[in-house]
Amino acid sequence: MPQTVISEAKKNAKRLGVEVKASTRKGKKLDVFKDDKKVASIGDKKYSDFLQHGDKERQKNYLARHAKTRAVRGSPSYYAAEILWK
Numbered sequence: 001m002p003q004t005v006i007s008e009a010k011k012n013a014k015r016l017g018v019e020v021k022a023s024t025r026k027g028k029k030l031d032v033f034k035d036d037k038k039v040a041s042i043g044d045k046k047y048s049d050f051l052q053h054g055d056k057e058r059q060k061n062y063l064a065r066h067a068k069t070r071a072v073r074g075s076p077s078y079y080a081a082e083i084l085w086k
Contacts, residue, residue: 003029004043004084005051012083020083032079040076042084049084059085 003022009030013020018039020030029043043049050059062085063070069077 003045004049008051009083012086016079016082018079030083032076032083039074040079042076042080049080050086051084 006020006022009020013032017034019033021033023029023031023041023043025031025041027045028041029045029049030041031038032040032042050062063081066077066081069075070081072078
């Protein structure tokens with residue numbers, strides 16, 4: 001069961017200076033690592049993300065809905081928006 005497009009997620013993560021791996025946390029898609037230290041678990045496996053569906057309208061709605069929480073650089077919401085929704 002593909003949880004997201006890992007190759008694209010890795011490209012987006014590299015742009016941010018972090019690394020992603022399949023999550024060890026139940027129900028999450030990816031774990032985000034910075035300097036080999038886990039900083040966040042992102043993406044709910046029950047839902048698709050922009051890397052999977054490519055729907056610009058859903059992307060716009062997601063980014064608007066999470067505008068306040070993703071504004072905090074380094075937060076799980078920030079990483080989810082920048083890795084899974086860009």
